[in-house]
Amino acid sequence: MDAPRIIRKLRDREEPTQAELNWFARGLASGGVSDAQAGAFAMAACVNGLSEDARVALTLAMRDSGDVLEWDLPGAVIDKHSTGGIGDCTSLLLAPMLAAAGAFVPMISGRGLGHTGGTLDKLEAIPGVSTDVDEARFRKMTRDIGCAIVSAASDMAPADKRLYAVRDVTSTVESVDLITASILSKKLAAGPEALILDVKTGSGAFMESLEASTALAEALVKTANGAGCKTAALITDMNQPLAPAAGNALEVAVIMEALTAPKNSRLVEVTLALGAELLVLAGIETEAETAAIKLSEPLTSGKAAEIFDRMIAEMGGPKDFASDWKRRLPEANVIREIPAPTAGVVAALNGRGIGIGVVHMGGGRLKGGERIDPSVGYSEILELGTRVVKGQPLARLHAASERAAQEAEKAFLASVEIGEAASPGSLIVAKVG
């Protein structure tokens, strides 16, 4: 086999075989395929698109370019993935809740990408925590605690690492086929038997329009099922932050509140909806409604908090974090309110603008590999539809310096619209699969 022939097939809208795609993915992982060939491959796939079968074949080839985990555990092995948003800390809540319900959740997560936050950065806001655990410890945590949220080992889906880097510099990131193969190759390498996808839509999402979010959800669901993993997706609203906070330690604080003093919120609603669908997909429950009731029990009983605590301690964090988290989380130097410039109703919150505000404060990365400041961001963000008087706080900002605070305030105010009325859409917009 050779790379030019496989690229030519894609260029001419012919279907490469599974064997050819396996060969190409192995070449991406080993370096046998050059950057030029990887770029041409990505561009041909991006411009011509892949058939459903070819998308499944590419996903499997990329998954199999490295280690694929197999499990022998006394319960279902399940996972969740979100396409990313603002204040989206659902994974931190859902994984211990699912573990408390008797499932096993080996969750390989990512860092912040663009304007969106990443689960690993949030976890590492807890002093001492390192999400870089080796495979043996990942397996042990999953078996003994029921959940583990870690970064991908370098030998999992290595073809994606290479192709992603090439896509980033060849204007081919946007291809739904390549996004699908990229996300799923990593998720499926962790060996789940069922997967729920949270595809965000709206101003804080990668795919802002409902049309684009639906196309991505459909491609992901069809491909994952085609690759043998029972999968469904919920399309959920990202026209405002999901939690009332954006920033790493600030979102951990929201999670700790939810785990230790649970009350209804948009975050809990989405978490329960995703978890309930997943328990049904995995055959643990038959009805989503009863699954949601069952899943909320570990929140109120404190069992999910206990599991979260064990996971944090195992990753190097403080013991008994759940009882002591307020004292442990890092605090920014400058903390102050952002007053409403006029009276009215919070009519729009631009998620992308808020996320970029956090990145510029140092809570995310402008260049790969940068260290982030876990303490910064926005908290107590008012929900759409809240009526305010002039001067009332719209949110609190947490910044490293007075200068950063001034910029962050400007960025936030540019992302908020105060008007006559708000029309927030449904939180759960649609189900796919």
Ligand code: URA
């Ligand atoms: N996240 C991924 O892992 N891959 C993509 O291509 C886009 C988002």
